[in-house]
Amino acid sequence: MMAEFSSMAALAPMVCVTAAAIAAMTAEAFRTPGELMPIGPLGFVGLLGAAAAAFLLWDRHETSFSVVVADNFGLFITWVLILVGVLSLAMSAEAVERGRLPAGEYYALMLFAIAGMILMAMASDLLVIFLALEVLSLALYVLTGIGRDSPTSTEAAFKYFLLGAFSSAFFLYGIAFTYGMTGSTRLDRIGSVAAALATTPTPMQWVAVGLLLVGFAFKVSAVPFHMWTPDAYEGAPSAVTGFMSAGVKAAAFAAFARVFLVALAPFRAEWIGVLLVMAVATMTVGTIVALVQTSVKRMLAYSSIAHGGYLLVALASANDVGAGALLFYLLTYGVTNLGAFGVVGLLEREGRPSRQVRDYAGLWSEHPSLAALMTIFLLSLGGFPPFGGFIAKWYVFTAAIKAGYVWLAIVGVLTSVVSVVFYLRIVVMMYMTPAAAPVRLRPIPPMTGAALVASAAIVFYLGILPARVLGWAADSIRTMF
């Protein structure tokens, strides 16, 4: 009896989150119109439960049904996702209230998405990864279009859904070919069969690896499969965009790393070239296209594409430093991006124009603390010390140089210099350009404010005292390699 129960242990974080999601859904169903219910806090409880479960599972390497594995790698990503979830919930509270969004559905969908992401991070079977991918994607399609009255939001959701479904088909096809080639969907078995097959490359291997690569590339919005990103990011409510950009990247890159660095590692010779080209294209296209954006959310969307490129560099390096860099980067990027979108969301609610970069003019004199927070997030995204973004980039470039890809690191640092141009453009607007018309901002809601300050504190912490988290990241990959 005990043994069977313990085989379920790896599922515990997901179960906590899913339970909270179901509770939120039920609460919404029983709620009389106008009745106030603490549905958001319910989500916090679920996430905290998941965090506690992940803490207890640390270093125990539990496996459930031999398809979900709670190794330290998955648990680190789980923590990142829980952190992203907590911050997103806190930043959403005000948006939900103001936008008259259906609270129960909103929170339930967000929690289901997190559950899917956690499952994706821990799955060790291609079919389970696909299942998790669909769970999180479906929830996100709906979340993107949750502002049902807004045409842009609906359009974004529709685009996201179409392209997402398209990419899922690719991924599924890739699974089918991989199964046909190796006779299994379990990553460990694929790995051992692939090692035997790698000596005699066949067209089937190319097709299988290629289709899986395309499927993942869509999800992490790598160039040339990034087209959906700007539209989806721009149309979705800002809180959802922040959540999406941080959470999906973390979950998808976790699975990406598991599949390619572990199961398909024997085929490295076949995918490494494509991955390198993709990394370079993603960094440069993301950065250069972001330069010419006038809409803040589109600019941040392209910037997040570019950051996907740095993550691909870490992945392509395929050494211990690279995997650690991947984890640290996902954490830093997630928190920073959430913060930036949080500020964008706060400005949206004022009923003043806030879509364009020039609408940020004079924000400093109106609201110095908000401007300072935004500056911290932007500088961290740009990779300045003493913020977390610097350490993250440094880690990624160390991995690239150690793997011998010096040219890749050079492209990386140069694009990150270029990226400073568009991050600074917002800073210039906020600090150095007077506002066209005086704007009075309402006071920041305490919940959102606390979440933003917490994000900024984390960004500082990761930049100034990164040793502990770097240590965790290094511990997390030890079980994988």
Add this chain to the structure above:
Amino acid sequence: MPFPILTSLVALPIAGAILLLLVRSDEGRDRLVRNIALVVSILVFAETLLLWSRFDPTSADFQFVERHAWIPSFGIAYAVGVDGISLMLLVLTGLLTPLALLSAWESIHRKTRTFCVFVLLLESAMMGVFVSLDLFLFYVFWDAMLIPMYFLIGIWGHERRIYAAVKFMLYTMAGSVLMLLAILGLAILHLSVRGSYSFDLVALYGMPIPGHLQFWFFLAFALAFAIKVPLFPFHTWLPDAHVEAPTAGSVILAGVLLKMGTYGLVRFAFPLFPAAATFFAPYLATLAVVGIIYGALVAMVQPDLKKLVAYSSVSHLGFVVLGIAAMNMQGVQGAIYQMLNHGVSTSGLFLIVGMLSDRRHTRLIAEFGGLKTVAPRLVAAFLMVTLSSIGLPGLNGFVGEFLILLGAFVWKPQMAVLAATGMVLSATYMLWMFQRVNYGTVSEKNVSLSDLSRREWVLVAPIVALTVLMGVLPNLFLRPMTPSIERLLNQVRRGAPVEVRASDWRRVDERARGWRARAAGSNMTPAARSWPRVNACRSQSRGELPAKGARRVGTDASPRDPLCARVGGGA
């Protein structure tokens, strides 16, 4: 545990900045805010003086060293220390920050609190750059420093401030990211040679680096520093940044920030990559000499006072780089001395230009004239600073430039001759400017200009006193730096045959053989021997054909490889 004086130099300004953020920011509290900032910066200055008094001038080692693990898994430590080269620059930073704050007393009225916060943060980062003994820590301070300076120029600057601020930021970043990669490369090299990552400067000083890596690492470092100096042709950000920055910004920019480029060459680029440094020194010197003459010529035709001083900086910093490239005692002593001189006299010039533009709200030379009769005390101070900038014997500028020319003459006489024309040209443009501003008839607009106020007396008095003191008693400042410079020169010489010219083929060979014999017995680790390129170079310098195996692994070491000749056995 002794008092961590260097950490406190870095931390005290940050503490002051945090204190300022806690003060309520009503408009009426400007005075309080300014006073807090000033007191903090004066305390920091006092601390640097204390540091100087307790510094042991006979020792060449790093002193007051503090070392704490920071990111142990990558061998990154919080390691700080000071030697004779950085000591004086710390004192200079400590002196100029309160002066910069004081110069803004009446010209900055907008957002005073934020201004003071940024100046203090900048001071902290500058101190950090000069005390870092860990390359990673150094890079963090080096890059972090850009942020407050960017805001100082961008918010409180003049008309084209945004352009200048962004240009400043991008130029400096573009140079420094490649240095970051070189730093990473060094750490990974340390991993492969010694078995662990290290960013520790002292550990890396003693590490053999193969020639082709030295070549690229040196280029990456030198580019970052050349942009910061700024060396011709990377100087175009400087006039913009200087002209658009507020007086306080210009003072710090000219006084301290430009020194970081030359400091970086002395501290990092030359001793870390001695063979490459020797190879590149003539090229650096050529750029420096071009900069000396070009800067002077361009300064001559500037209608704007600030722009003139900015171009004169390009010229003066060229002297510093020339002295460093010479890599002999006089040259390097002169270079470091000239860094201090330039810090004092150019800051003085910017302060005085700031006073003039506070009064007249213009910086055009043509708008002034005949100030001598209107504001004689101001003009007297102006004269002292101008003469010191020209390099009049008896004032500070002379000592530095003389030593540099001496060093350069010993090394490459033609460079010294060309550079000397820069001194003549500097007399031309400075005196001509001085004459147009201060002599002649007083125009209507200038009649009512006031003379020095009490605050301005406090500003110019230390500058003028220093120009005289440094001109009369140079040994007071040179003595503490001499042992450290000697150590630096030994280090560069140990790794590269400095006194040898390329034509002296045979002598290179003899020397290389001598070093090899010494190195074989002492500090060569087995791992170091395994670098194929070095070994190939070595056998080449012995005049033997590489063995079959060596040829296979070391194909990249072609006989034409210029570094090969210089690496010798000393890598």
